[in-house]
Amino acid sequence: MSADEQTLSYPIPNDAALDPPAEWAELRAGCPVAHVRLPSGDRATLLTRYTDVKRVLADPRSTRLLNAPDAARLSAEGDGVFSGELAAIIPDSGAEHQHWRRLVGRWFTAKRMNALRPAMVQIAEDLIDDMVKRGAPGDLRAGLGFPLPVYVICDMLGVPAADRDRFSYWSDTLLNLTRYGKEEADAAQGEFFEYMSGLVAAKRAEPGDDLLSELIAAGGPEDGGLTDVQILVTGMALLVAGHETTANMIGKMVAMLLADRTRWERLLADPSLIRTAVEESLRFDANAGFGLPRYLNAETEVGGTVLPRGTTVVCSMAAANRDETVFGNAGEMDLARSPNPHLAFGHGAHSCLGQALARTELQVALEVLLRRLPTLELAVPVEKLERVEGLAVGGLREVPVRW
Amino acid sequence: MTYDGPIGEEDTDMKVVTDEAKCCGAGQCVLLAPEVFGQRDEDGVVVLLEPRPAEDRHAAVREAAAVCPGAAIRLDEDA
Numbered sequence: 001m002s003a004d005e006q007t008l009s010y011p012i013p014n015d016a017a018l019d020p021p022a023e024w025a026e027l028r029a030g031c032p033v034a035h036v037r038l039p040s041g042d043r044a045t046l047l048t049r050y051t052d053v054k055r056v057l058a059d060p061r062s063t064r065l066l067n068a069p070d071a072a073r074l075s076a077e078g079d080g081v082f083s084g085e086l087a088a089i090i091p092d093s094g095a096e097h098q099h100w101r102r103l104v105g106r107w108f109t110a111k112r113m114n115a116l117r118p119a120m121v122q123i124a125e126d127l128i129d130d131m132v133k134r135g136a137p138g139d140l141r142a143g144l145g146f147p148l149p150v151y152v153i154c155d156m157l158g159v160p161a162a163d164r165d166r167f168s169y170w171s172d173t174l175l176n177l178t179r180y181g182k183e184e185a186d187a188a189q190g191e192f193f194e195y196m197s198g199l200v201a202a203k204r205a206e207p208g209d210d211l212l213s214e215l216i217a218a219g220g221p222e223d224g225g226l227t228d229v230q231i232l233v234t235g236m237a238l239l240v241a242g243h244e245t246t247a248n249m250i251g252k253m254v255a256m257l258l259a260d261r262t263r264w265e266r267l268l269a270d271p272s273l274i275r276t277a278v279e280e281s282l283r284f285d286a287n288a289g290f291g292l293p294r295y296l297n298a299e300t301e302v303g304g305t306v307l308p309r310g311t312t313v314v315c316s317m318a319a320a321n322r323d324e325t326v327f328g329n330a331g332e333m334d335l336a337r338s339p340n341p342h343l344a345f346g347h348g349a350h351s352c353l354g355q356a357l358a359r360t361e362l363q364v365a366l367e368v369l370l371r372r373l374p375t376l377e378l379a380v381p382v383e384k385l386e387r388v389e390g391l392a393v394g395g396l397r398e399v400p401v402r403w
Numbered sequence: 404m405t406y407d408g409p410i411g412e413e414d415t416d417m418k419v420v421t422d423e424a425k426c427c428g429a430g431q432c433v434l435l436a437p438e439v440f441g442q443r444d445e446d447g448v449v450v451l452l453e454p455r456p457a458e459d460r461h462a463a464v465r466e467a468a469a470v471c472p473g474a475a476i477r478l479d480e481d482a
Contacts, residue, residue: 105447110433339469349427351472356430
């Protein structure tokens with residue numbers, strides 16, 4: 001690494017809600033393997049080039065063992081969903097991880113997602129009815145983005161509709177150590193754990209057509225299934241991984257499409273672009289949050305630099321998704337871009353398990369909005385959109401719209 | 404609009420190979436080219452339905468290979 005390199009603070013401060021920080025392009029060009037200082041004060045290595053990020057994410061030497069004694073701590077308050085006892089219950093690597101992934105993976109096939117689609121459309125329609133009843137202007141994040149994915153996950157887990165809002169609260173609390181205090185987060189985690197234990201017991205007594213019942217039906221570890229604790233943590237992990245991420249993405253996607261309204265109009269004229277527009281929104285998202293931290297359990301060469309065992313690497317998929325050497329006109333939002341091999345869901349054996357679900361939810365949200373609220377527009381200038389910086393997930397505090 | 408020339412010969416110039424061990428069940432291939440790729444119900448792993456897809460499927464199959472997060476789809480275009 002060059003001697004004149006400075007130690008950047010990471011996450012890189014950025015006031016623009018939808019635009020990337022200038023540092024991304026500079027880092028990709030001049031310092032693709034960069035020293036950074038995390039909020040905890042610990043050092044890590046930041047990767048911003050597409051090829052490097054993609055390779056490291058798929059490399060078995062880059063693990064999720066962020067509890068290792070010499071791994072960098074992400075924040076002084078604790079690393080929430082990235083580490084801790086609960087995360088350790090799901091196998092991290094090798095054959096056991098693949099086994100777990102395939103047990104759960106059956107719930108995320110394209111066929112299942114297509115089967116879930118009509119129910120998702122109905123949820124989106126109902127939420128938009130409520131928004132319309134409350135009148136314009138309204139907050140699209142609170143009205144649609146936040147509730148849609150949690151309602152869908154509740155349906156998949158077999159959680160009764162009456163408990164949906166408690167689920168939303170727990171999910172929000174678990175992911176937002178900055179917004180809620182540690183005490184409140186711990187209390188929420190305790191309540192959530194208790195609720196899920198009860199739910200698993202209820203499904204064992206009376207199975208339904210849902211993910212928990214099916215995991216239970218697969219038997220215990222001796223039959224190739226999971227332990228009760230693994231089933232419970234799997235359910236919690238799906239909520240934590242699948243709620244706020246998708247909720248924020250719905251808000252950011254709509255904000256990006258309305259920020260230059262010719263984009264919205266293009267989709268109104270040609271709704272067949274919805275699929276590629278969703279992919280391009282995922283690629284173009286400059287407010288994606290932290291990226292993926294990885295702990296190297298063996299020496300690894302990245303972009304010509306040898307990183308020693310014990311290095312904590314931060315993969316910025318959002319910076320990689322703007323890499324001009326891979327995406328032509330990377331700084332332009334091209335709603336018809338194809339193929340679009342963006343890294344928003346990661347890459348390799350650990351790439352997002354719920355990506356088919358997220359894609360379907362984003363497509364449904366967009367399709368129903370275009371149909372029901374074609375006159376949709378931002379109710380504030382783009383410069384007034386405010387970022388929210390959770391530890392894991394970036395988003396917009398509100399997406400004020402009118403129609 | 405329609406091409407009435409010989410069909411069948413063009414069908415053989417793309418060969419698709421999938422790697423079940425690398426597949427992470429993302430389902431992108433199924434969404435893009437459902438005639439060529441399926442997924443096993445029990446675990447979401449890829450099932451190759453059509454190893455030599457017809458020419459009108461080639462673009463979708465190329466896209467599926469390009470975006471596969473497990474890099475589990477290989478194409479041999481001169482087969």
